[in-house]
Amino acid sequence: MIEATEFTPLQAALGGALIGVAAVTLMWSLGKIAGISGLLRSAVFGPDADRAWKGVFLAMLVVSAWLVFRFGGFGFELRQGFPAWQLVSGGLLVGYGTALGSGCTSGHGVCGIARLSMRSILATALFMASGIVSAVVIRHGLVL
Amino acid sequence: MKRLVLAALAGALFGAGLVISGMSNPNKVLNFLDVLGPWDASLLVVMMVAVPVTAIGFKLAWRQSAPVCGGAFQNPPGRHIDGRLLGGAAMFGVGWGLAGYCPGPALTALAIAPREGLIFVGAMLAGGLLFKVTQK
Numbered sequence: 001m002i003e004a005t006e007f008t009p010l011q012a013a014l015g016g017a018l019i020g021v022a023a024v025t026l027m028w029s030l031g032k033i034a035g036i037s038g039l040l041r042s043a044v045f046g047p048d049a050d051r052a053w054k055g056v057f058l059a060m061l062v063v064s065a066w067l068v069f070r071f072g073g074f075g076f077e078l079r080q081g082f083p084a085w086q087l088v089s090g091g092l093l094v095g096y097g098t099a100l101g102s103g104c105t106s107g108h109g110v111c112g113i114a115r116l117s118m119r120s121i122l123a124t125a126l127f128m129a130s131g132i133v134s135a136v137v138i139r140h141g142l143v144l
Numbered sequence: 145m146k147r148l149v150l151a152a153l154a155g156a157l158f159g160a161g162l163v164i165s166g167m168s169n170p171n172k173v174l175n176f177l178d179v180l181g182p183w184d185a186s187l188l189v190v191m192m193v194a195v196p197v198t199a200i201g202f203k204l205a206w207r208q209s210a211p212v213c214g215g216a217f218q219n220p221p222g223r224h225i226d227g228r229l230l231g232g233a234a235m236f237g238v239g240w241g242l243a244g245y246c247p248g249p250a251l252t253a254l255a256i257a258p259r260e261g262l263i264f265v266g267a268m269l270a271g272g273l274l275f276k277v278t279q280k
Binding site for chain 2: 017025052090091114132
């Protein structure tokens, strides 16, 4: 089922600025790129001497998101009964694909484009394009 | 200790940004990707603000000789473009469009929408593990 959502440019801009400040904070303090897929993989699977800070970063990301959602006035209505097969297949593809392609929306899309990395610019164009095709096909069927 | 405190601060800012921006709401993400549906351009605004803020901040940070907590700045060189990069990015996009979660928002779903978060993050880690064991 398709549920319409409102265009929220102010929240989007504020949230985008916070994501940018977060990425800059990590670069300024630890010299690291805030790529969530890579941080998660090395925090969980290691081996990595940096697992402590990666674990703390990810844990605080979750806690802070929950606090802002629950108490910050930025809650939203949760979708109900979303098909499990889409979550499982989506998760597998995101997990494998971000490992193979060395990054996701944060590492390539935000940090990589900010560094003007040609690899990241290409990767972002590609996952945006395949994401659009995937979302359109899953919602509307093969439209062509 | 300083490393952990600053990592915690960065993580907290990132998590807040994901929720406030709307990235954590898979309905908004899918309405952005689904250009034939009730299109929601919010995520375009997120990227258009996050990228320049990061670009300017990185430039300022790199004026220091080293990161505050020591070590060196990570600035991966532009390695060659290969099939792994392109194939991986294409696969990632397909998965993103199937469920509306990329890795950051998926983690926030663990707390916000636990049923979806646990299933998706579990599958995402399985995908990462599959990569790890098949590439060795």
